[in-house]
Amino acid sequence: MTRTIIEGGYVSTVDAAGTEHREGYVVVDDGLIAAVGEGTAPAPLREGADIVAANGCLVTPGLVNTHHHLYQWLTRGYAQDAILFDWLTALYPLWSQIDADLTRAGAAGAMAVLARSGCTTVGDHHYIFPRGSGDIVGAIVESAARVGVRLHATRGSMDLGASQGGLPPDFAVETTDAALTASQEAVERWHDPSFGSLVHVAVAPCSPFSVTADLLREAAVLARSLGVRLHTHASETVEEDAYCAEHFGKTPTQYLEDLGWLGEDVWMAHGVHLDAPAISRYAATGTGVAHCPSSNGRLAAGIAPVHDLLQAGVPVGLGVDGAASNESGQLGVEIRQAVLMNRLRTGADSFSVRDGLRAATVGGARVLGRDAEIGSLEAGKLADIAVWRVDGVEHAGILDPVAALGLGALPPLHRLFVGGRSVVAEGELVTAEEPVIAEEVAAASRALAARA
Structure with missing residues (x-):
């Protein structure tokens, strides 16, 4: 791989010290960050390098999405004025018709939009697996490779149907044994724990109101025996x-x-309604939270106590959540949403734009257990890098480039790199054809609606 040098931009490393360079450089070698500093890169590093001029740009780590439901890209615009339980009830019949082919199209569309908003690592939570639907996790892995992003997939599940007191209809759930077996198979087939891996798989029963205690208990045992992480929804709503x-x-x-x-x-995911004892337990155990401000607003779930979580030392990252509860589908805009939402809850000085950027990068990396590899611009880490143009009409003259992300309109991407590979250039996906993905999404959305 050719050495790449990004230089001339405002570099926010998001390292532990919060180091920033007003006019700095980042050197990338073989997919890794080799050096970061002020000014221009040293002469010995420049020979034969591909120079990316970042003048007028903000350079940050690639953003990390800690919670999503990629398949929901096919069901945007439904149940627009519903709270969570009503929204789920309205959409379960539609989602129960999903299969691997439809998911492949929806996931590609959702990840293309995520990449165009600065996201280099996508955390997905898929929990509906209709009988005969094919290898849905595999389809998501294929779409991630097509778009060029790093994937943290989960094999989710639901085994608590309405007849047993759960929220989902019986036709949308699996048996406990089937869910556990399929979870193990997905991990064994797709999870790659090596440094720099493009695919991780976690075990992720859906929620306390859609999963039995047996599945939750046994899923935790299974995941730990396999050495993978656990994910679920928790404390999202008063309901x-x-x-x-x-x-x-x-x-x-x-x-x-x-x-x-x-x-x-x-x-x-969410952690909106965590009281002081719950926050204390999260902090004591190192349990992480995916903060999804736009989705929480869309479903009127509330504002998560992020300031209190961070003060207690709880790992907090940002999430888009499913596009059926956040039709934007962009991760970059969640930085601004997080800043504004948390100031509404705890005051104007309680959550800065740099707090928002940290949650979107190294905070998310910590939540996913990857902070030794991604989330900050430091030598030895993977070259997942976003280069935002802040000299256009939206941001020209702004006093603080980081405020462009935390308070302004989402800046267009000059470049996005995943492991040193260019994924977005001048705001456009370069790894796949966007019009083709758009056509596939439209066709899949129509096909899914027809099935229901």
Whole structure:
């Protein structure tokens, strides 16, 4: 691989010290960051290098998406004014018709949009596997390779149908044994734990109101025996709190902890309704949180206590969540959403633009267990890098380039690199043809709607 030098831009490394270079450089060798500094790259490094001029740009780590439902790219615009439980009830019949081919198209569309918004690592939570639907996890892996992003897939599951007191209809769930077997198979087939891996797989039963205690308990045992992470939804809505109180006599956090679901290998989606004791348990166990501000607003779930979580030392990353509850599908805009939402909750000085960028990069990397590899611009880490143009009409003259991400309109991407490979150039995907992906998404959306 040719050496690449990105230089002339404002470099925000998001390292532990918060190092920034007003006019800096990043040197990339064989997919790794070799050097970062102020000014121009040293002469010995320049010979034979591909120079990417970043004048007028902000250079950051690639963004890390810690929670998504890629298949939902095919069901945007439904149940527009519903809260979570009503929204799920409206969409379960449609989602139960999904298969690998439809998921492949939806995932490609969703990941193309994520990449165009600065995302280099995609965390996906797929939990609906209709009988005869094919290798859905494999289809998602294929789409990630097509777009060129790093993937943290999960093999999700639901085994608690309405007849057993769960929220999803019986036709949308699996048996407990089938879910566990399929989860193990997905990990064994697709998970690559090596340094620089493009595909990780986690085990991810869906939620306390769609999964039995047996599945949650056994999934935790399985994941730890396989050496992979655990993911689920938790404390998203007041309705979930009420469900757990009625059915288990506990808060979601108490219920999940009793089943082995707190720990450094666990991350929860949303965490909107976490009280002080729950935050304390998350902090003590190293349990992470995927903060999804736009989706929480779309479904009127509330504003997560992110300031309190961070103060306690809880790992916090950002997530887009499913495009059916966040039709934007862009991760970059979640930085601004996080800044604004958390200031509404805890005050104007409680969550800075750099807090937002940190959550979107190294915070997300920590949540996914990859902070030794990605999330900051430091020598030895993977060259997942976003180069944002901030000299256009939207941002020209802005005092602080980082504020372009945290307070302004999402800047266009000059370049996006994943492991040193160019994925986006001048705002356009270069790894796949966007019009073709768009046509495939439109056709798949029509096909899915016709099935229902």
